[in-house]
Amino acid sequence: MRVIRLADLPVMVHIRRRDEVLVAVPVRLPEDDILAIASVVLSGDEFAELAGSLDRGHDGRTAPPHG
Numbered sequence: 001m002r003v004i005r006l007a008d009l010p011v012m013v014h015i016r017r018r019d020e021v022l023v024a025v026p027v028r029l030p031e032d033d034i035l036a037i038a039s040v041v042l043s044g045d046e047f048a049e050l051a052g053s054l055d056r057g058h059d060g061r062t063a064p065p066h067g
Contacts, residue, residue: 001046002020003054007026023042031054034054
């Protein structure tokens with residue numbers, strides 16, 4: 001998984017290709033918001049990888065994905 005932070009991006013973007021997952025997030029979006037959005041659109045493994053790649057990691061305040 002590649003996580004990219006873009007200054008001009010208004011929303012979080014998730015692109016899943018056969019061999020790669022790309023998640024682009026706005027620079028100014030707080031990590032709690034990133035994790036809240038990610039819990040809806042990413043698989044459990046993808047969510048865990050994203051949470052682990054953030055500076056502070058996942059602290060349990062945001063629920064993991066349902067599916």
